[in-house]
Amino acid sequence: MPRKKKTDSSNQSKVLRAPAEIQYADQLEAMGQNDKDPRPPSWKLSPRAVLTYILGGETVKAKIKRKSCEVAITKKFFGDAALVERAIVTLASERALLLVGDPGTAKSWLSEHLTAAISGDSTLTIQGTAGTTEEQTKYSWNIARIIAEGPKPENMIPSPTMIAMQSGAILRFEEITRCVPDVQDSLVSILSDKAIAIPELPEANRINAMPGFNVIATANTRDQGVNELSAALKRRFNYIHIPIVGDHKTEVKIVQQRTEELMQQYAIPVAIEPPVLDLLCRVFREMRDGKTAEGVSVKQTSTVLSTAEAISVAFESALQAHYFGDSHVTSGHIAKNILGSVVKEDLTDLGIFKEYVRIVVKQRAAEGMWKDFHKGATNVLG
Ligand SMILES: Nc1ncnc2c1ncn2[C@@H]1O[C@H](COP(=O)(O)OP(=O)(O)OP(=O)(O)O)[C@@H](O)[C@H]1O
Ligand SMILES: [Mg+2]
Missing domain, CATH: 3.40.50.300 (P-loop containing nucleotide triphosphate hydrolases)
Known part of the structure; x- marks a missing residue:
């Protein structure tokens, strides 16, 4: 044998x-x-x-x-x-x-x-x-x-x-x-x-x-x-x-560590600042839980917004910043790359994401990171 x-x-x-x-x-x-x-x-x-x-x-x-x-x-x-x-x-x-x-x-x-x-x-x-x-x-x-x-x-x-x-x-x-x-x-x-x-x-x-x-x-x-x-x-x-990772800080840590490992593997010399990953994981968590940090109820997507999906969005944002930008990953990059994870085969998820951007993100858009995210998301959503 x-x-x-x-x-x-x-x-x-x-x-x-x-x-x-x-x-x-x-x-x-x-x-x-x-x-x-x-x-x-x-x-x-x-x-x-x-x-x-x-x-x-x-x-x-x-x-x-x-x-x-x-x-x-x-x-x-x-x-x-x-x-x-x-x-x-x-x-x-x-x-x-x-x-x-x-x-x-x-x-x-x-x-x-x-x-x-x-x-x-x-x-x-x-x-x-x-x-x-x-x-x-x-x-x-x-x-x-x-x-x-x-x-x-x-x-x-x-x-x-x-x-x-x-x-x-x-x-x-x-x-x-x-x-x-x-x-x-x-x-x-x-x-x-x-x-x-x-x-x-x-x-x-x-x-x-x-x-x-x-x-x-x-x-x-x-x-x-x-x-x-x-x-x-x-x-x-x-x-x-x-279980899905229960607490926000741990999820940010996982996404940070795994994205760094992937960037090393693919030789992408880009650093993503922790607040950008914090924003990404917050969007995922709020849409997953159907509730925002301010206590506002939002609709949950049918797609599972897993930690693995967040890692993919972070890594794709790094690739975009590296190949099409100045290697500085912003929340605008995150907004542009998030759509493929949130909306898969079920198109009602697109409406849910639009509503999230309209109700939740717009409210926060006065702040720097959320402003970039809002701009990026409205660009891709048209
Ligand atoms: N709790 C966690 N600790 C460490 N890494 C995690 C955790 N949750 C998710 N990940 C990361 O998510 C990625 C995907 O994980 P994996 O492919 O093992 O998921 P899975 O549960 O097998 O999914 P599927 O059911 O779709 O096959 C890995 O890169 C992994 O590091
Ligand atoms: Mg598996």
Whole structure:
């Protein structure tokens, strides 16, 4: 059976988006060097070290590329520490983990960082779609070689599930509720027997999971009901609900940190002043909550105005300022780029945004930032 090739980290550092274990390799290495706590079988870090890696806030001494240095562990997930701790405990247990929440609440982001820290590989991933097949979750065959040589272990194409089982790693299953029931059912036996049967092979017709194997699945609440999980599968998962960031200041911090990371990745030498991001997150929060800071009721859009959408608006504004402006991001740029996030397929959202600009933004337009925002928004809205 072909084994997964090791990731070439020198090449990966040049790609558009390297997996977390490559992007944050120094932090993971530093955590590993300082980790004295017990680890579950096959885990690269102890549960305590995984928690610190996810929540950040510490600086640890380490030897990176034979040089002694201090490595700052950055905050990956902004949210309840107890929630992350429960997620880690679940992954060490015999039950799988299901992260459920609204779109853009960092379910995939958290799952990527958990697998990077636990298994050192976040790429063993199945992207669930309506077209995902049972073969993609278990195994398939190299048809040309099967015709020539018959079913042999070498002619098998293992799925990420099988590779994770053989190496005692964590499998990521994205958007599990988008998969048809047959595919979901195939997971029931994997999660309870911790094995995949291969009836086509006369010998070695069963792949057993090594200790450490587990699954993190994600599901979008907006997709729930597309293919609801069966009762049998529900029982094999511990559900953790990821809420939308509750407080304004934290959301501004997330948008600031992630936008800075994206600008670094895309080599965009632009700085966005915190008050501009504060305004962006305020607009999002007010339209999401249906209430302004002054207590005025506004209509809520049908589109989910998630933190992830706010990050995209901030990053697109930075690109616009860099390529079409003087690299100074203003609230006017934010106004011009916000429309694609607020108004998606539902055109009534356009009316809701217009009303927000007319009632709320206009009232505040005497102040500098809101003035620019109002001008930018009226320009795009026509
Ligand atoms: N609480 C948070 N902590 C850290 N990052 C966050 C948080 N909420 C949102 N983000 C950021 O939002 C972005 C999108 O997150 P992600 O793609 O993981 O969302 P998701 O919940 O998987 O959405 P979907 O359901 O649409 O797949 C990431 O860049 C992530 O850093
Ligand atoms: Mg996702």
